[in-house]
Amino acid sequence: MPSPEERAYPAHWEADIVLRDGGTARVRPIAPDDAERLVSFYEQVSDESKYYRFFAPYPRLSDRDVRRFTHHDYVDRVGLAATIGGEFIATVRYDRIDHLGRPASEPADEAEVAFLVRDDQQGRGVASALLEHIGAVARERGIRRFAAEVLPANTKMIKVFTDAGYFQKRSFEDGAVRLTLDLEPTERSLAVMRAREQRAEARSVARLLAPGSVAVVGVSRSPGGAGRAVLDSLRAGGFAGRLHAVNHALDPQEAVLPAGVSGHRSVRDVPDHVDLAVLAVPADQLHRAVTECGEADVQGLVVLSEGVGRDEQRELVRLARSYGMRLIGPGALGLINTGEDVRLNATPALRMPERGGIGVFTQSGAIGIALLDGLDRRGIGPSSFVSAGNRADVSGNDLLQHWDEDAATDVVLMYLESIGNPRKFTRLARRTAARKPVVVVKGARQRGSTPPPGHAAPAARTPDTTVRTLLRQAGVLMVDTFTELLDTGVLLTEQPPPAGPRVGILGNTDAMSLLAYDACLTDGLQPRPVVALPGSAGPGAFGRALRTALADPAADAVLVTVVPTVPTELPDSAGAVEPRTPPGGHVEALADALREAVEAAAAEGTPRKPVAVVHLAMEGLQKALAQRGLPSYPTPERASGALAEAVRYARWRAEAGSPGKVPDLDVDESAATGLLAEATPASPGRGRTLTDEETARLLLSYGIPVQPTLPAPDADAAVEAARTLGFPVALKTTAPHLRHRADLGGVRLDIAGENGLRRAYRELTEGLGAPEELRPVVQAMAPRGVGTLVRGTLDPAIGAVLSFGLAGPPSELLGDTAHRLVPVTDKEAAGLVRAIRSAPLLFGWRGAEPSDTAALEEVLLRVSLLMDDHPQVVAVELDPVVVAPRGVTVLSASVRVADPGRRPDLGARRLPAY
DSSP, X not given: OXXXXXXXXXXXXXXXXXXXXXXXXXXXXXXXXXHHHHHHHXXXXXXXXXXXXXXXXXXXXXHHHHHHHHOXXXXXXXXXXXXXXXXXXXXXXXXXXXXXXXXXXXXXXXXXXEEEEOGGGTTSSHHHHHHHHHHHHHHHTTOOEEEEEEOTTOHHHHHHHHTTXXXXXXXXXXXXXXXXXXXXXXXXXXXXXXXXXXXXXXXXXXXXXXOSEEEEXXXXXXXXXXXXXXXXXXXXXXXXXXXXXXXXXXXXXXXXXXXXXXXXXXXXXXXXXXXXXXXXXXXXXXXXXXXXXXXXXXXXXXXXXXXXXXXXXXXXXXXXXXTTOEEEOSSXXXXXXXXXXXXXXXXXXXXXXXOOSEEEEESXXXXXXXXXXXXXXXXXXXXXXXXXXXXXXXXXXXXXXXXXXXXXXXXXXXXXXXXXXXXXXXXXXXXXXXXXXXEEEESOOSTTOOOOOOSOOOXXXXXXXXXXXXXXXXXXXXXXXXXXXXXXXXXXXXXXXXXXXXXXXXXXXXXXXXXXXXXXXXXXXEEOOOEEXXXXXXXXXXXXXXXXXXXXXXXXXXXXXXXXXXXXXXXOTTSOOOOOOOTTSOHHHHHHHHHHHHHHHHHTTOOOOOEEEEESSOTTHHHHHHHTTOOEEXXXXXXXXXXXXXXXXXXXXXXXXXXXXXXXXXXXXXXXXXXXXXXXXXXXXXXXXXXXXXXXXXHHHTTOOBOOEEEOSSHHHHHHHHHHHOSSEEEEEOOTTTXXXXXXXXXXXXEOSHHHXXXXXXXXXXXXXXXXXXXXXXXXXXXXXXXXXXXXEXXXXXXXXXXXXXXXXXXXXXXXXXXXESSOOHHHHHHHHHHSTTGGGGTTGGGOOOOOHHHHHHHHHHHHHHHHHOTTEEEEEEEEEEEOSSOXXXXXXXXXXXXXXXXXXXXXXXXXXX
């Protein structure tokens, strides 16, 4: 019988989902008080759908049916419903069955599953989403397979099962198609789920950015206020759809409204369908406004209102999603779509920017204004812009889903104050960055700085510097400042990524060219010898020099510096000086010459290379260059920094094209599973550190032997242990404050015989404490080599992270540690070893024999595989791992296990919690 805890309503099964068309629905368990909702739902289902569900005419549900379909034990019998506005739009249920297909009287791992979807909701992907959720519930309750019988004519439902990506069997019995699905997630089922997630979330954003009609709620009766400002922005920007002004105190007959704008007291009074509503009302009126929008079937909301508390914010999101709406805000600046067929500017007090190829996401409205202004001054506009404020619902993850497939967006710029779901953000950014650059600057990086309230996010234990490193490895260009965000975005929008780090430099002053040379060196670039032009060089000279530099196969990019010089002409006998144009010629002519040089080089078959221009005191040159697609900068350091980020991105894309593979290593996964089942605490959140014996067994099952140790409670026991292990040996204390501390005398090495061991034991205990405090052990000596550290940790926000460094001061004192997200490929393991600054010690530094890094990389891969296969392994530490010229030896290891709870990366699709 199910336990009382299992029979209790499982609130953690509740979830908000995005459907195929971008709308939302809520999935929740069916409860006894849903009887009326179930009957109403069933009455709205066609006779044909009922026939497909029950294999016979079934016009209405009996009282017995209603009770059976609303009363569940939430273990052997489970029912879920998808709801919109509180009404059922679809249901799914499973009943546990035995091997003969009968209701199971004893524990069984198979269940029969059946769906019913309201006809007007079919085609929205509701059944596919419900299959994911009921599958996750079933796995939680120990069910491993679903069986379903479907009439051959019910092709839509057969497709739901066959397209799910699970391993399945199919047969035809008694006039019905019988399907059996293995519920264990597979690579294909995860790919199917994520592809559906991407399409649905991208569509939900596209609906917000391209509405056919917009209602501004909170438009004042006279000019002034945020609502009126948004309405004016929409009109001035040339919005291609219909506009409506809404205010409860508005008298449509008396209100003075702009031409083409209809006025209404409520969104429900608007005669045609409203796609997007912009809410500019006081915080205490938001609940009513959102409810009215939901009842009017509005698709999305932009909430400009400030001063919304955390609890009120959660309620707003819950309410909006319950009606199938996505919400931007609260505290949002708004959104912009510069597409010619949309021309949407749903922001207050902003002019419509020019059309461009940059997607911009920001939480801060002030930063959003500054970004748009900065792009405008550089002659570039956005493709779309979203300022999400508290991002209680729509977040940067949603925009990445949209921009990934948006042909109008070439580069993504993001200002983030928090990352609600870093694990998902990393996955999405990696996919998007493979097609287009993603440049991010993150606020609230320092300890103690608090980001604005948004939806709930797990607290990350990983330091911000590590998170930044991991995001860089996912292809994200993490920059430190707002200026760097713009500099990098502009370069990557207008120029191709460089093939390498070699930079040609040319200019008309030695001083500026030398500064550019030094800046390139500082940023890790490889500057070529400077090409010096005279201070009086005209546009033609600059053009010819640039064309030559682009043709140079030893240069991957070119940096041009232009500085005006002091006039040197002397007056004639009459005291007059001939007028002189700015050095380098007129700015328009210079810009033309540089652009023509780029085009000429391309026409000659020279591979495209990025060009950046640094100029001082050349009024009008920035605009002239921007009009010709050439980025310009006021200092060499900013140009060099942008080029360095472009080089980093190009290198990442090249490596992403061949990321390596996770090798098929020989492991005993079943042995590890059995050991962990016994050792892991059943209560979520609790954990324990495995004993040394359990740790050794677990690691050995994954091919990682730990050098054995024997306890030495006294000198005689130490001698006996040494005889068993064989001299030479090491004598160590395992007291936490002395562990691995050879500098404090807690480790004695290379003890060759019994007398030396007794002497070392006496010195250890006399100098550091009694044996019961020190807990000494004896261990066989490992071959001499380099001591390293391998660590794996499970962070609740970003997932499992594998770290590597040299043991002792390099990693502990200097922080010289490299990190990768699990699972790690063979190429990533090799890169991890080489990423630390002290890596030369492993590769024959100063004539030493190189270490066996291949064996070390295999240890890294095995730890990665262990943590990926077994999420209950939350921490692994191998310290030290001695890497000899041949082979590695793990001298000490510890493993911590805990119930990790639900894995969001493997579970059913769901929107973040409120």
